[in-house]
Amino acid sequence: MTGTTMTRPRRGGKNPTVGKGRGVPRLLTRVAVFAVIAAVPPLLFDDYWVFMSAQVLAFAVATLGLDILYGRTGQMSLAHASFMGVGAYTTYVMATNGYGPAMQLAAVIGVALIAALVVSVPTLRLSGMRLALVTLAFGELLAWAIRNTTDLTGGTQGASVDPFLFGRLDSSEPLHAYLIALVPAAIATAFAVHLGRTQLGRRMLAVRDSELAAESVGVAVARTKVTAFLISAVYAGVAGWLYAGITGFIAPPDFDLFASVYLFVAVVIGGAGTVLGAWLGASYVVLMPEVFTLAGQPNLYPIVGGALLAIVALVVPDGIVGLGRNVWRRIRGVRGDEEESK
Amino acid sequence: MGDLGQILLGGVTTGSLYALFLLGVLIVFQVSKSMNFAYGQVGMIAAFSAWFFYSEQGLPVPVALMIGVLLAVIVNSAIDFAAIRRIPAGRPGLDLVVTLGIFLLITAVMQQLIDANAHTFVSLGADTRTEVAGVVVSMSDGIVIGLTVVTVLAAYLLLNRTSLGTSLRASAEDAGIAQAAGVNVRALRTATWAVAGLIAAVVAILVASRLSVDAFYMTPFLIKAFIAGMIGGLDRFWLPLVVAVALGVYESLAVYLLGASAGTPAVFLLIIVVLALVPKRFVNERNEVRA
Numbered sequence: 001m002t003g004t005t006m007t008r009p010r011r012g013g014k015n016p017t018v019g020k021g022r023g024v025p026r027l028l029t030r031v032a033v034f035a036v037i038a039a040v041p042p043l044l045f046d047d048y049w050v051f052m053s054a055q056v057l058a059f060a061v062a063t064l065g066l067d068i069l070y071g072r073t074g075q076m077s078l079a080h081a082s083f084m085g086v087g088a089y090t091t092y093v094m095a096t097n098g099y100g101p102a103m104q105l106a107a108v109i110g111v112a113l114i115a116a117l118v119v120s121v122p123t124l125r126l127s128g129m130r131l132a133l134v135t136l137a138f139g140e141l142l143a144w145a146i147r148n149t150t151d152l153t154g155g156t157q158g159a160s161v162d163p164f165l166f167g168r169l170d171s172s173e174p175l176h177a178y179l180i181a182l183v184p185a186a187i188a189t190a191f192a193v194h195l196g197r198t199q200l201g202r203r204m205l206a207v208r209d210s211e212l213a214a215e216s217v218g219v220a221v222a223r224t225k226v227t228a229f230l231i232s233a234v235y236a237g238v239a240g241w242l243y244a245g246i247t248g249f250i251a252p253p254d255f256d257l258f259a260s261v262y263l264f265v266a267v268v269i270g271g272a273g274t275v276l277g278a279w280l281g282a283s284y285v286v287l288m289p290e291v292f293t294l295a296g297q298p299n300l301y302p303i304v305g306g307a308l309l310a311i312v313a314l315v316v317p318d319g320i321v322g323l324g325r326n327v328w329r330r331i332r333g334v335r336g337d338e339e340e341s342k
Numbered sequence: 343m344g345d346l347g348q349i350l351l352g353g354v355t356t357g358s359l360y361a362l363f364l365l366g367v368l369i370v371f372q373v374s375k376s377m378n379f380a381y382g383q384v385g386m387i388a389a390f391s392a393w394f395f396y397s398e399q400g401l402p403v404p405v406a407l408m409i410g411v412l413l414a415v416i417v418n419s420a421i422d423f424a425a426i427r428r429i430p431a432g433r434p435g436l437d438l439v440v441t442l443g444i445f446l447l448i449t450a451v452m453q454q455l456i457d458a459n460a461h462t463f464v465s466l467g468a469d470t471r472t473e474v475a476g477v478v479v480s481m482s483d484g485i486v487i488g489l490t491v492v493t494v495l496a497a498y499l500l501l502n503r504t505s506l507g508t509s510l511r512a513s514a515e516d517a518g519i520a521q522a523a524g525v526n527v528r529a530l531r532t533a534t535w536a537v538a539g540l541i542a543a544v545v546a547i548l549v550a551s552r553l554s555v556d557a558f559y560m561t562p563f564l565i566k567a568f569i570a571g572m573i574g575g576l577d578r579f580w581l582p583l584v585v586a587v588a589l590g591v592y593e594s595l596a597v598y599l600l601g602a603s604a605g606t607p608a609v610f611l612l613i614i615v616v617l618a619l620v621p622k623r624f625v626n627e628r629n630e631v632r633a
Binding site: 074076078118119121122123129130132133134136137138140141144145147148257258261264265268299302303305306307308309310311313314317 | 377425428429430435436438439440441442443444445446447448449450451453454561562565568569572603606607609610613614615617618
């Protein structure tokens with residue numbers, strides 16, 4: 001327990017001593033790197049891969065949200081895809097009633113918040129394991145609700161959603177969808193990065209590492225957990241909104257237990273507790289099925305996903321990011337030794 | 343009266359299956375302090391592969407069932423051996439993450455090896471019916487309730503009245519001290535996981551014989567058994583089992599009063615209400631601190 005606290009100091013924790021002089025250039029560097037990476041798909045890829053990239057953006061919002069809940073607060077949700085479903089179906093219902101994307105987004109956030117409150121408030125004043133189980137039941141409930149409201153939601157057959165229209169941007173065009181999705185994805189990323197430096201973000205880490213210790217230094221454990229759950233549900237809802245607008249078609253299997261497990265796989269493989277890990281996870285969850293389909297073995301994806309989740313969680317609990325960080329440290333460590341010996 | 347009796351019987355039977363399944367969850371949790379999310383899928387392996395062996399490969403039904411049960415026992419022991427024991431200390435919740443991966447793996451592998459469709463399972467007495475006081479009782483109902491009562495009682499006596507039970511409880515309490523006192527903790531632990539695998543296999547086969555079998559049918563069942571365990575408390579013995587039976591009755595009453603599709607929302611409503619209203623000390627685990 002203390003091991004995780006000791007080995008994982010947040011970089012942000014050191015910032016106040018560094019001073020403001022380095023903060024701004026660093027921020028600019030990060031924005032520039034993000035912009036350069038974001039410019040790659042529309043410039044270099046064809047329509048299909050731009051479409052896939054737009055989906056990566058939507059799923060990145062989802063994995064960032066799950067990462068805030070699991071990676072930073074240590075709470076497990078097995079209904080993250082269901083909350084995406086809440087967002088996607090709210091979008092669909094609003095769209096069929098003639099509301100535009102902005103109103104859809106407002107409704108999505110509202111509905112996601114209400115659903116998250118119902119799930120989290122009774123559950124999170126108790127232990128975290130209960131949340132995992134209640135979210136399971138919530139996933140079942142959503143599947144049931146969709147099955148039994150065919151007139152409203154299209155039922156098990158799924159439903160086609162009208163594309164978003166923002167001025168001259170139309171989300172049925174892959175490039176436009178990509179540009180539309182870029183904005184919420186960037187905001188979500190910026191917020192997640194910033195969260196690590198706020199008091200709330202540090203409270204979350206304290207709750208993750210030891211609830212008892214967090215409580216003893218005056219952290220309102222239950223309130224922190226509920227806040228994390230609400231933030232993650234809004235992220236998931238927005239991701240569902242984007243997903244519905246980008247793909248134009250939603251069906252219950254997109255949001256079932258297995259979809260939630262895949263999101264979990266994504267966060268764990270990418271590296272729980274880091275923004276970069278969430279992005280790597282989103283790329284994994286969108287692009288990996290494509291890779292297996294291109295290789296002619298689409299059935300291998302769930303098998304590999306399950307095995308990876310178990311193995312990564314056991315062997316490299318910090319995922320790709322943790323692995324990279326270790327390698328980086330070793331390289332730097334070696335160099336540092338050499339300098340010392342000189 | 344006949345109608346209500348029928349509903350109650352159905353509820354008690356389903357609840358008994360939840361309880362028997364939960365017994366396997368409880369003994370594993372109490373001995374190794376971990377939850378196995380793939381537990382339902384372990385049972386699914388037994389039922390689905392038994393179906394495959396008797397229906398597709400033409401083996402006699404009893405032989406196919408035995409192979410299925412054996413597979414489930416092996417897989418459950420292997421989960422402990424290969425994964426749960428290797429979880430580093432000080433990472434609470436990692437057992438759920440790891441077994442979530444195993445859950446996905448088992449589901450995908452079984453789907454790949456057999457298929458993704460639902461199949462009718464051998465009936466095991468679900469068709470043999472008699473009428474008792476206006477209530478139709480099938481042989482399967484009798485087997486389920488009888489087996490649950492006998493198994494639960496046997497487990498209780500084993501845990502509380504034998505030296506083996508004392509060793510088990512000792513190693514659950516503190517593995518290090520138990521080991522020092524001469525208890526073979528590792529063997530006991532493996533045995534517990536094997537017995538839990540056996541229980542999962544039996545329950546899954548019984549559930550399959552009453553419904554049908556495919557790669558997914560145990561998941562809703564697992565969720566409800568876990569919910570009963572969560573409400574009752576995973577470190578207790580009688581309360582979660584009683585809650586499991588009550589949950590079965592509550593579910594069939596909801597279906598009877600509100601229609602066939604009311605089961606899922608009724609269960610969800612129940613857990614939200616129970617968790618919101620029941621005082622914290624009743625529903626919390628006693629040894630919350632795992633640091």
